[in-house]
Amino acid sequence: MFSLLIELQRLKNLDRTGWTLRGHAPGAESVAAHSYGVVVAAMLLGDEVRARGLKVDMERLLGADVRRRAERAAFDDMVGERGEKFDYSELHADYEERASLEARLVKAADIVDLLVQALAFERAGARGLDEFWDGVAERDFKLEGAAQEVLHEVFAELRSARMKAEG
Numbered sequence: 001m002f003s004l005l006i007e008l009q010r011l012k013n014l015d016r017t018g019w020t021l022r023g024h025a026p027g028a029e030s031v032a033a034h035s036y037g038v039v040v041a042a043m044l045l046g047d048e049v050r051a052r053g054l055k056v057d058m059e060r061l062l063g064a065d066v067r068r069r070a071e072r073a074a075f076d077d078m079v080g081e082r083g084e085k086f087d088y089s090e091l092h093a094d095y096e097e098r099a100s101l102e103a104r105l106v107k108a109a110d111i112v113d114l115l116v117q118a119l120a121f122e123r124a125g126a127r128g129l130d131e132f133w134d135g136v137a138e139r140d141f142k143l144e145g146a147a148q149e150v151l152h153e154v155f156a157e158l159r160s161a162r163m164k165a166e167g
Contacts (some may be wrong), residue, residue: 011035019121022128029117037113042106045150049105052146098142108141108151115158123165133162 011032019028095103118132136155143151 042109
């Protein structure tokens with residue numbers, strides 16, 4: 001594990017080439033910074049989806065212990081059974097194939113973080129980043145229900161923020 005941590009340390013100093021190729025100064029965003037943004041976006045998207053799903057279930061529950069049962073269900077859902085070590089190669093394959101809901105949410109989080117960074121660059125005066133925004137609304141992440149709702153709302157908020165920034 002230690003050697004992997006040392007190797008991953010290099011990601012803090014590795015620039016994302018997409019921004020550099022588009023004329024942004026070296027150091028505009030590191031691979032590690034992007035990874036952090038994706039993890040946070042995925043966490044927030046997942047929390048929102050879980051909260052909406054839980055809200056529907058909570059509305060169906062009756063009785064004095066509604067809060068206790070809801071809190072326990074939310075905790076169990078977030079923690080789950082983590083007795084086995086992750087097989088990272090399987091996780092990577094799942095992500096590449098978008099086979100699971102989690103993989104599709106992580107890909108959506110990747111695009112959310114990309115757009116947040118593009119918006120930050122545009123607010124700082126950068127232009128010519130339309131390619132990142134084009135087609136996002138039409139893109140099919142193969143999400144359904146609350147997950148799709150949440151993602152569409154996030155994209156709408158990002159587009160709205162972009163419109164305000166443009167003038």
